[in-house]
Amino acid sequence: xxxxxxxxxxxxxxxxxxxxxxxxxxxxxxxxxxxxxxxxxxxxxxxxxxxxxxxxxxxxxxxxxxxxxxxxxxxxxxxxxxxxxxxxxxxxxxxxxxxxxxxxxxxxxxxxxxxxxxxxxxxxxxxxxxxxxxxxxxxxxxxxxxxxxxxxxxxxxxxxxxxxxxxxxxxxxxxxxxxxxxxxxxxxxxxxxxxxxxxxxxxxxxxxxxxxxxxxxxxxxxxxxxxxxxxxxxxxxxxxxxxxxxxxxxxxxxxxxxxxxxxxxxxxxxxxxxxxxxxxxxxxxxxxxxxxxxxxxxxxxxxxxxxxxxxxxxxxxxxxxxxxxxxxxxxxxxxxxxxxxxxxxxxxxxxxxxxxxxxxxxxxxxxxxxxxxxxxxxxxxxxxxxxxxxxxxxx
Amino acid sequence: xxxxxxxxxxxxxxxxxxxxxxxxxxxxxxxxxxxxxxxxxxxxxxxxxxxxxxxxxxxxxxxxxxxxxxxxxxxxxxxxxxxxxxxxxxxxxxxxxxxxxxxxxxxxxxxxxxxxxxxxxxxxxxxxxxxxxxxxxxxxxxxxxxxxxxxxxxxxxxxxxxxxxxxxxxxxxxxxxxxxxxxxxxxxxxxxxxxxxxxxxxxxxxxxxxxxxxxxxxxxxxxxxxxxxxxxxxxxxxxxxxxxxxxxxxxxxxxxxxxxxxxxxxxxxxxxxxxxxxxxxxxxxxxxxxxxxxxxxxxxxxxxxxxxxxxxxxxxxxxxxxxxxxxxxxxxxxxxxxxxxxxxxxxxxxxxxxxxxxxxxxxxxxxxxxxxxxxxxxxxxxxxxxxxxxxxxxx
Numbered sequence: 001x002x003x004x005x006x007x008x009x010x011x012x013x014x015x016x017x018x019x020x021x022x023x024x025x026x027x028x029x030x031x032x033x034x035x036x037x038x039x040x041x042x043x044x045x046x047x048x049x050x051x052x053x054x055x056x057x058x059x060x061x062x063x064x065x066x067x068x069x070x071x072x073x074x075x076x077x078x079x080x081x082x083x084x085x086x087x088x089x090x091x092x093x094x095x096x097x098x099x100x101x102x103x104x105x106x107x108x109x110x111x112x113x114x115x116x117x118x119x120x121x122x123x124x125x126x127x128x129x130x131x132x133x134x135x136x137x138x139x140x141x142x143x144x145x146x147x148x149x150x151x152x153x154x155x156x157x158x159x160x161x162x163x164x165x166x167x168x169x170x171x172x173x174x175x176x177x178x179x180x181x182x183x184x185x186x187x188x189x190x191x192x193x194x195x196x197x198x199x200x201x202x203x204x205x206x207x208x209x210x211x212x213x214x215x216x217x218x219x220x221x222x223x224x225x226x227x228x229x230x231x232x233x234x235x236x237x238x239x240x241x242x243x244x245x246x247x248x249x250x251x252x253x254x255x256x257x258x259x260x261x262x263x264x265x266x267x268x269x270x271x272x273x274x275x276x277x278x279x280x281x282x283x284x285x286x287x288x289x290x291x292x293x294x295x296x297x298x299x300x301x302x303x304x305x306x307x308x309x310x311x312x313x314x315x316x317x318x319x320x321x322x323x324x325x326x327x328x329x330x331x332x333x334x335x336x337x338x339x340x341x342x343x344x345x346x347x348x349x350x351x352x353x354x355x356x357x358x359x360x361x362x363x364x365x366x367x368x369x370x371x372x373x374x375x376x377x378x379x380x381x382x383x384x385x386x387x388x389x390x391x392x393x394x395x
Numbered sequence: 396x397x398x399x400x401x402x403x404x405x406x407x408x409x410x411x412x413x414x415x416x417x418x419x420x421x422x423x424x425x426x427x428x429x430x431x432x433x434x435x436x437x438x439x440x441x442x443x444x445x446x447x448x449x450x451x452x453x454x455x456x457x458x459x460x461x462x463x464x465x466x467x468x469x470x471x472x473x474x475x476x477x478x479x480x481x482x483x484x485x486x487x488x489x490x491x492x493x494x495x496x497x498x499x500x501x502x503x504x505x506x507x508x509x510x511x512x513x514x515x516x517x518x519x520x521x522x523x524x525x526x527x528x529x530x531x532x533x534x535x536x537x538x539x540x541x542x543x544x545x546x547x548x549x550x551x552x553x554x555x556x557x558x559x560x561x562x563x564x565x566x567x568x569x570x571x572x573x574x575x576x577x578x579x580x581x582x583x584x585x586x587x588x589x590x591x592x593x594x595x596x597x598x599x600x601x602x603x604x605x606x607x608x609x610x611x612x613x614x615x616x617x618x619x620x621x622x623x624x625x626x627x628x629x630x631x632x633x634x635x636x637x638x639x640x641x642x643x644x645x646x647x648x649x650x651x652x653x654x655x656x657x658x659x660x661x662x663x664x665x666x667x668x669x670x671x672x673x674x675x676x677x678x679x680x681x682x683x684x685x686x687x688x689x690x691x692x693x694x695x696x697x698x699x700x701x702x703x704x705x706x707x708x709x710x711x712x713x714x715x716x717x718x719x720x721x722x723x724x725x726x727x728x729x730x731x732x733x734x735x736x737x738x739x740x741x742x743x744x745x746x747x748x749x750x751x752x753x754x755x756x757x758x759x760x761x762x763x764x765x766x767x768x769x770x771x772x773x774x775x776x777x778x779x780x781x782x783x784x785x786x787x788x789x790x
Contacts (some may be wrong), residue, residue: 001410001573001636001638001639001642002410003409003410003411003413004407004410005406005407006406006407006409007404007405007406007407008402008403008404009402009403010402010408011400011401011402011404012400012401012402012653013400014399014400014401014654015397015398015399015655016398018398047630065789105720138553184701203659209635210635210636210638210639211639212619212622212623212639213615213616213619213623213646214642215641216615216616216619217612217616217646218612218617219615220611220612220614220615221608221611221612223611224607224611227607227608228608230788240604241605242604243396244396244605244606244607244608245656247396247608247609247654247655248608251608251612251651256646256651259409259642260409260410260638260642264506295506316527352474366597387674
């Protein structure tokens with residue numbers, strides 16, 4: 001096991017009706033003038049925004065609003081938010097929504113107290129030293145941004161998707177009410193679930209040895225998802241299944257299951273090019289890419305860790321004479337699961353095109369180099385993974 | 396799943412040599428004048444205290460010392476620490492040691508800023524509103540106090556063992572270096588491991604339904620212990636096994652595996668009377684009590700959760716015609732495991748006496764009432780559990 005730091009100081013208020021406490025929580029964490037940041041109409045229509053405003057007003061907290069966050073959130077709205085914060089002397093940013101709203105709020109939090117361009121932090125040319133405090137009210141279990149120090153933003157010029165990460169933008173509090181996710185369409189629910197599973201697998205496939213405790217914790221999260229996701233696809237109003245998924249989504253990404261080990265985020269990276277180009281849901285892209293990545297890995301790494309996944313998570317019988325057969329059986333089971341919850345499993349189902357592969361690889365931007373990770377990838381490897389994703393079928 | 400709050404803001408610095416960063420961490424969390432609080436000679440002999448002092452001095456942090464913490468830490472030393480803090484204007488308490496040193500440090504932290512008797516917080520007659528900040532350097536994986544808001548102290552008059560819990564005494568930081576635990580004797584290592592497993596099982600046995608995610612996380616921790624503990628008993632210098640156990644010990648008790656569900660701390664309560672009377676190791680007492688408690692529960696509750704434990708954790712085959720048989724098989728496996736790592740499994744091996752049972756039950760102090768929990772217990776039930784623990788054998 002490697003040395004590590006773990007720091008997850010977010011206060012989580014989990015359960016029914018917890019959004020009614022938001023005013024109190026903003027106050028507790030020092031906010032008096034809030035930017036209320038959200039996406040589309042749903043928070044308005046559902047009455048959630050009204051409940052939030054009521055709670056803020058009750059605590060004498062004033063606010064300005066900025067809606068309109070889109071999936072794969074854009075830099076344009078971030079700039080708008082930064083200007084608004086500076087003009088209105090905002091001292092706290094409250095995101096209401098999913099990972100997109102939260103990531104956009106985090107970017108605004110960084111930019112609002114910075115003289116330069118917030119994008120500096122995303123392209124890595126500056127290191128953040130301050131940020132406004134951020135709180136969240138989560139409405140979809142997916143990105144894990146409610147408990148993470150990360151934010152991913154897409155810059156319109158060139159559709160560049162880049163991330164920034166610093167403890168400065170870890171939410172001070174996150175309100176997780178599973179009931180707020182009950183109105184989500186099945187497709188979005190499944191996309192979120194796939195993202196959660198991917199957050200675990202990106203940590204699970206590691207060359208660091210002797211990491212039993214985090215292996216087991218990773219497996220615990222995915223096993224939970226295998227049980228609970230089909231239940232919410234069948235009955236969107238299943239509060240308890242929603243609750244298990246929502247907490248699993250936080251645990252999957254605040255890094256408690258990933259400490260002390262190298263991680264491999266290549267599937268996320270390879271997917272990011274898909275959602276940047278086609279504006280498809282990140283989770284849907286992951287459903288197509290991740291099993292294809294696994295098949296590549298099964299050909300280029302000893303298969304013991306993949307066989308461990310197959311047996312411990314997907315209930316396969318270990319084939320002691322042929323561990324690779326067990327590994328491949330596990331990948332098949334994973335793809336069947338993804339398809340069963342309504343996820344695409346190949347390019348066609350996702351709406352992606354084989355002829356775009358050279359452009360996707362080019363955008364990935366490693367030139368003649370290699371990525372790090374469980375198996376290092378060069379551009380030929382990435383091409384092969386995209387091609388596998390074109391052809392993937394259930395079996 | 397029940398509504399819950401989860402808040403674990405401790406900064407964990409995990410790995411080799413991390414104690415050398417203690418001065419920097421005390422400074423980061425606002426300390427300038429430290430009470431260095433520890434137990435016996437081992438921290439001195441090993442050179443750990445010298446390394447700590449060197450790191451503090453390097454950051455211009457002054458300190459006073461108070462050693463002598465005993466297992467099942469006593470109120471006498473707490474009073475001494477409180478006086479010292481007040482006299483010396485201490486602003487930060489640094490515990491170096493195991494749960495006893497940390498719990499004692501937490502008690503001093505509460506008392507040092509309180510006009511009345513710190514025991515008020517332990518007997519529940521006052522509610523804490525402030526405490527000095529506490530940091531820890533952990534030297535045994537066991538109590539989980541390094542990441543918990545709890546402290547247990549024994550008052551000499553009447554040997555009363557009572558706990559206090561508040562976020563005010565959650566450590567600001569905890570340094571976890573598994574190498575520091577390598578010098579522990581096998582018996583102490585196993586006692587600590589048993590305590591860790593008990594922290595999980597006290598959360599696992601719950602009447603709250605629909606808690607798959609925390610069930611799975613609980614199982615993950617115990618499965619880790621089943622693999623790693625025998626390895627350190629065999630080779631005390633196995634750093635990686637020590638590391639997995641150390642992180643498991645934190646995860647077992649910062650409540651990430653216990654949120655959203657009723658918990659049952661009766662085994663801990665029943666054990667506390669043993670360690671208070673005989674001054675035996677808490678973990679050893681738990682090894683005797685917990686399986687006996689499970690046997691009582693198997694007779695007074697449907698056995699499905701116990702059978703889940705048996706199959707998912709101890710690898711038993713589910714007996715679908717007779718779930719209770721599976722449950723009992725799991726309890727047997729648990730007792731065999733405990734014995735295999737050198738733990739006592741009955742009164743005689745622990746050094747406890749059957750004739751003391753009436754006094755133990757009396758001290759437990761529920762009179763003609765009942766405890767709460769997975770199965771509510773009256774004094775007859777508690778008597779029966781102690782008696783089962785007298786007679787327990789391997790099978």
